[in-house]
Amino acid sequence: MKVWLIDDSFSLKRPVATIGIFDGVHMGHRFILDHLKAQAEAHGGETVVVTLWPHPRIVLHKELHEFKLLHTRQEKIREMEGNGIDHLVVVPFDKEIASLTACDFVQKYLVERLGVEVLLLGYDNRFGMDRKGDPDGLRMCAEKNKFRIEKLPEYQSSYGTVSSSNIRDSILK
Numbered sequence: 001m002k003v004w005l006i007d008d009s010f011s012l013k014r015p016v017a018t019i020g021i022f023d024g025v026h027m028g029h030r031f032i033l034d035h036l037k038a039q040a041e042a043h044g045g046e047t048v049v050v051t052l053w054p055h056p057r058i059v060l061h062k063e064l065h066e067f068k069l070l071h072t073r074q075e076k077i078r079e080m081e082g083n084g085i086d087h088l089v090v091v092p093f094d095k096e097i098a099s100l101t102a103c104d105f106v107q108k109y110l111v112e113r114l115g116v117e118v119l120l121l122g123y124d125n126r127f128g129m130d131r132k133g134d135p136d137g138l139r140m141c142a143e144k145n146k147f148r149i150e151k152l153p154e155y156q157s158s159y160g161t162v163s164s165s166n167i168r169d170s171i172l173k
Contacts, residue, residue: 014045024070102133
């Protein structure tokens with residue numbers, strides 16, 4: 001697996017991407033990564049995970065001194081590599097990035113920079129200014145920028161909905 005910063009110089013072959021924080025790389029994340037690999041194989045492309053660092057909550061809510069990540073950046077890299085991802089692209093998160101609408105972010109980074117052809121998003125994925133970008137809301141952006149968007153269903157385990165927030169809450173109990 002290759003790890004890039006978004007401003008590095010690199011080229012990708014028919015990129016099939018997803019975007020997220022992927023803190024903890026839990027079963028729900030693995031569900032997304034498995035779909036990503038299957039789509040990339042069917043599309044004849046490479047898997048690309050776009051992630052933000054540091055975590056947006058740390059940048060936007062400095063009062064959250066107690067906010068704990070489930071994984072360090074190095075642990076996240078190891079998890080992605082262990083899950084067979086071709087490329088991990090890190091976007092340094094700051095207030096300027098936070099001010100972009102989801103479509104502006106997608107156009108600037110995923111389309112113009114990475115050349116994404118397919119974007120897979122979890123059912124509850126929200127990003128962009130005020131977290132207003134969601135899979136359904138990005139359909140017009142996808143049409144305009146000529147990439148396909150796919151919304152994945154919710155992953156359910158025997159324990160219920162799996163999310164980094166739920167895992168973090170369970171650890172704190």
